[in-house]
Amino acid sequence: MPVLVELRGVSKHYRRADTGETVVAVEDVSLDVHQGEVLGVIGYSGAGKSTLVRLVNALELPSSGTVSVAGKELTAIPERDRRLARRNIGMIFQQFNLFRSRTIAGNVAYPLKVAGVPKDERDRRVAELLDFVGLLERAHAYPEQLSGGQKQRVGIARALAASPDLLLADEATSALDPETTSEVLGLLRRVNKELGVTIIVITHEMDAVRQIADRVAVMEQGRVVEVGDVYDVFSAPKTGAAQRFVRTALHDRPSPDTLARLRERHPGRLVTVQITDEAGLQNRIDAVFRSAGVTAELVYGGVGEIRERRIGSLTYELTAGGIAGAGAGAPDAVDRAVAALRADGVTTDEEAAA
Amino acid sequence: MNNSFQSVIDTFDVFLAAMRDTIVMSLVSLVIAGIIGLALGLLLYATRPGNLLGNRTAYTIINVVVNLVRPIPFVIFLAAIAPLSRVVVQTTIGVPAVTFAISLAAAFAVSRIVEQNLLAVDPGVVEAARASGAHPVSILLTVLIPEGLGPLILGYTFIYIGIVDMTAQGALIGGGGLGEYAITYGSQRYDWWIVYVSVAAIVVIVQLGQFVGNRLARATLRR
Numbered sequence: 001m002p003v004l005v006e007l008r009g010v011s012k013h014y015r016r017a018d019t020g021e022t023v024v025a026v027e028d029v030s031l032d033v034h035q036g037e038v039l040g041v042i043g044y045s046g047a048g049k050s051t052l053v054r055l056v057n058a059l060e061l062p063s064s065g066t067v068s069v070a071g072k073e074l075t076a077i078p079e080r081d082r083r084l085a086r087r088n089i090g091m092i093f094q095q096f097n098l099f100r101s102r103t104i105a106g107n108v109a110y111p112l113k114v115a116g117v118p119k120d121e122r123d124r125r126v127a128e129l130l131d132f133v134g135l136l137e138r139a140h141a142y143p144e145q146l147s148g149g150q151k152q153r154v155g156i157a158r159a160l161a162a163s164p165d166l167l168l169a170d171e172a173t174s175a176l177d178p179e180t181t182s183e184v185l186g187l188l189r190r191v192n193k194e195l196g197v198t199i200i201v202i203t204h205e206m207d208a209v210r211q212i213a214d215r216v217a218v219m220e221q222g223r224v225v226e227v228g229d230v231y232d233v234f235s236a237p238k239t240g241a242a243q244r245f246v247r248t249a250l251h252d253r254p255s256p257d258t259l260a261r262l263r264e265r266h267p268g269r270l271v272t273v274q275i276t277d278e279a280g281l282q283n284r285i286d287a288v289f290r291s292a293g294v295t296a297e298l299v300y301g302g303v304g305e306i307r308e309r310r311i312g313s314l315t316y317e318l319t320a321g322g323i324a325g326a327g328a329g330a331p332d333a334v335d336r337a338v339a340a341l342r343a344d345g346v347t348t349d350e351e352a353a354a
Numbered sequence: 355m356n357n358s359f360q361s362v363i364d365t366f367d368v369f370l371a372a373m374r375d376t377i378v379m380s381l382v383s384l385v386i387a388g389i390i391g392l393a394l395g396l397l398l399y400a401t402r403p404g405n406l407l408g409n410r411t412a413y414t415i416i417n418v419v420v421n422l423v424r425p426i427p428f429v430i431f432l433a434a435i436a437p438l439s440r441v442v443v444q445t446t447i448g449v450p451a452v453t454f455a456i457s458l459a460a461a462f463a464v465s466r467i468v469e470q471n472l473l474a475v476d477p478g479v480v481e482a483a484r485a486s487g488a489h490p491v492s493i494l495l496t497v498l499i500p501e502g503l504g505p506l507i508l509g510y511t512f513i514y515i516g517i518v519d520m521t522a523q524g525a526l527i528g529g530g531g532l533g534e535y536a537i538t539y540g541s542q543r544y545d546w547w548i549v550y551v552s553v554a555a556i557v558v559i560v561q562l563g564q565f566v567g568n569r570l571a572r573a574t575l576r577r
Contacts, residue, residue, distance in 0.1 A: 059484055086487035097478035101500035101574075111486040113496075142576065162486070 004166060004198050005033035005056055010065030011222075012051050025051040026062070027222035035165075038192050038199045040213030040230065042206060042245055048222040049202045053168050056200065057089040058082045070165060087115050090159030090197075094171035096151040098143040104130065104154050105139040111161040129157040133187060149180035156187060160197070167191060169201045173208055181205075185212045206249035210234065210306055218242045231306050235276055236347075252302035252313045259351055262299055268319035269334050274347035275303050277310040284344060292337035294318045315351070361545050365535075369548075372535035373555055379453045379521045379531055380559070384514050386457035391464020391513075394420070396494050398469040406480065406490040423462045428520050431459050432527055452524030452531075460517050467509035475501045504575035511567025515560050522556070532556055 012026040026048045033039050043049045054060040055067055058074040067074045072085055090111075098107050105126050112122045130136040133153040135146075143151055152172060159167055169188065173181040189212055191197050201212060209216050209230060216233050218226040220241045226233060234250065237243040247253060253272060254262060262270060273285060289296045296316045303312030320333035341348040362369065394416065400406045401413040426434070435455045436446040443450040475498055483493045499506070522533025536552035539545060 057485055059481065083487040083489065086485060089485070091482070091485040093478060093482065095476075095478050097476070097482040099479055099482075099497065099501060101503065110483070114483075114486050114488045114492070144576075158482075158486075168485075 001034035001036060003032045004035045004070060005031075005200070006066075006068040007031045007052075007055070008066045008068075010052075010055060010062045010067060012048075012055060012060060013063045024048075024222050026055065028065070029222075029224050030065075031217060031224055031227065033166075033198060033200060034215075036192075036196055036198055037214045038188070038201060038212050040201045040203060040209035040216040041219060041224075042203055042209050042216060043219030043241075044204060047219040049219050050170055052219070053091075053170050053200060053202050056166075056168060057086050057091060087111065087162045088164045089166045089168060090162070090164040091168040091170065092152065092155040092159050092172045094174050096143070096148075096155045096175075098151055098154055098158070100143055103140050103142055104135060104146070107143065107154055108157045108161050111158060115162050117162075125161065126157075129160060132160075133157045147180075148176050149183055152176065152180075152184050153187060156184075156191065160191065160195070165198060167197050167199045169199060169203075171202055171204070174203065174205070181208065182211065188212055206245040209245075210249050214307070218245065229307075231309050231311065234306050235274065235311055250302065250304070250312065252304075254300045254315055254351070258300065262315075262317075266297070266299055266317040268295075268297070268317040270299065270315055270351040271318050271334075271338060272301075272313050272315045272349045272351060273341065274349075275301075275310060275312040275314060281346070285341065285346065288340045288344060288346075289316075289318070289337055292340055293320065293333045294337045295321050359547050361539070361543075362547050362551050365539055365548065368539065369535060369551065369555075372530060372532045372552075373559075375449055375530035376518065376521050376532045376556070376559060379449055379456065379524065379529070380514065380518050380563075383453050383456035383460060383520075384510070384517055386453075387460035387464050387513070387517070388510060390457070390461035392468055394461060394465035395468020395472065396498075398465055399472040399498070400490065400494060402473075406484075406493060420462050420465055423459070424466070426459075428455075428459055429523050429526055431455060432523065435459075436527075447528045449524075449530050451527055452521065452529035456517055456520045456524070459520065460513055463516065464510070464513050467513060468506065471502045471505040471509055472498050474505065504571045507567055507571040507574060511564055511571070514563045514567065518556060518560055518563070 008030050010026060010029045014023045014025060016023055029052060041049045041052060051060060055062050056069065058067065062075060066076070069085060070088060074082055074085055099110065102110065108126045108129050109122050112125060117125070127136060130139055133156055135150060135153055135157070138146065138150065143154065146154065173184050176184060185208060188199060188201070192199050201208065203209060213230050215228065216230050217224045218233070218239060218241050226237070226239045226242045233242055234246050237246045259270070275281060296318055299315050299317050301312065301314035303310060305311065318334045318337060320331060338348055338350060397416055398413065398420070401409045401416065403410050403413060432455050435458065439451045439454045440446050443454045445451050479497060479501055480493060483497045521529065521531045524531060525534035525537050528534065532552045532555055536549050540548035540552060
């Protein structure tokens with residue numbers, strides 16, 4: 001896929017006005033965003049992701065490094081040309097940032113006015129966009145008359161007005177309830193699929209990444225510490241930050257509290273097996289348990305889908321002994337079962353004893 | 355001491371002319387100060403470091419000038435501005451000189467009101483406009499002013515009342531208007547009826563302005 005956005009060694013340092021000390025917002029980030037993809041950028045607040053997205057449309061200029069969008073190096077051209085380049089980059093915001101003095105139609109028309117589109121064509125385009133986001137009948141309402149989800153849909157329509165190739169979503173669902181969040185993410189997905197717009201989604205919610213992104217970049221202290229396909233990062237997060245985010249979205253592994261409660265009821269050894277989309281996985285796991293002579297009781301877990309591929313994990317209580325459970329199994333049966341699973345390429349973690 | 359209403363009736367033509375002068379001076383200087391102050395306020399807002407046209411040098415210069423002029427009491431300003439009004443309006447007395455002085459003095463007050471109200475506009479909408487690729491000057495005129503219009507109208511209403519007050523002080527340089535009427539026909543002759551009628555007339559002029567301002571502000575704020 002051709003590259004639409006190219007960041008090379010980008011850093012952004014601020015000098016704090018009050019103390020005069022230098023704050024590092026973004027540090028040495030190199031990142032490609034491919035044409036037509038949805039890239040999730042996840043990080044805790046203060047990780048530098050909002051600054052990063054503002055470097056992409058040159059609302060902020062980097063302290064060092066280069067930023068290119070659609071082959072134009074924004075860091076090397078005059079501000080006048082950067083303004084032209086921004087017309088090709090839509091942006092939506094956490095607080096929607098709609099113009100309160102304009103109607104819904106007026107908000108959507110604004111980027112078209114900026115671009116000098118004639119009035120009749122502007123009206124046609126505004127109607128088309130409001131229809132796309134399902135708000136045509138509210139064209140003459142004012143922003144304060146809309147719900148949060150509706151406001152964000154107007155924000156999306158406005159961001160798409162000038163038919164940009166790239167859409168930046170800065171915490172676009174963070175002010176919305178879960179149901180509205182799904183609705184807005186679904187709309188963004190349509191923007192990507194039906195209109196072919198490349199999207200960068202900035203968020204602190206891994207669930208949003210899971211629902212919409214093709215690839216994900218994990219940010220921590222200004223750096224991108226991990227980048228990869230969403231499925232790969234979810235199934236095998238490499239960094240601590242990625243692991244923490246994956247855990248918040250999947251809910252498939254027991255938390256320490258849950259684990260303590262499980263132990264009270266289940267005296268056997270607790271082993272968590274990672275579920276991937278490999279065919280026949282369940283049968284292989286069962287076969288391993290049977291041949292090792294352990295009894296497996298499913299005590300916790302969850303299996304779902306990411307990008308239409310199966311993902312999740314299951315926690316078993318393993319006790320030595322056959323199905324008959326007469327206590328006849330060898331004492332090392334559980335160890336053999338775990339070793340056999342690992343040898344078979346199944347990611348298996350034994351939960352540490354309490 | 356004259357305590358009869360007769361003196362008001364006797365000087366009614368003077369009263370009417372004074373009323374007309376006050377209204378003309380107030381409105382003309384409101385418009386001129388409004389325009390100059392708006393431009394100055396936009397400059398203050400835009401050149402503030404970190405803003406649309408952030409420029410520390412320009413901001414500091416404008417800021418210092420505004421701060422130097424603003425604290426000068428208007429009665430002193432009236433006298434101090436005389437050489438300049440001789441150049442610009444070719445006189446140092448009467449309605450033209452007073453209008454000139456008010457227009458200038460009030461412009462600096464307006465600039466602060468404009469700056470404050472623009473600073474209160476959500477920076478998010480400015481960012482949204484910048485992200486659309488709009489030019490900073492276009493953002494000032496087509497986003498910031500409309501977004502801050504309601505509070506701006508209330509600010510201008512506040513200034514208008516200050517301007518009516520200034521017109522009365524114009525009596526010092528023969529400004530005409532109700533202030534001069536109240537002093538020369540009223541207090542200096544111990545004719546309290548004339549003073550009170552002048553006060554009542556000014557109250558009416560101020561109330562009308564406040565009413566119009568409130569109405570306009572409510573219409574733009576849609577509440």
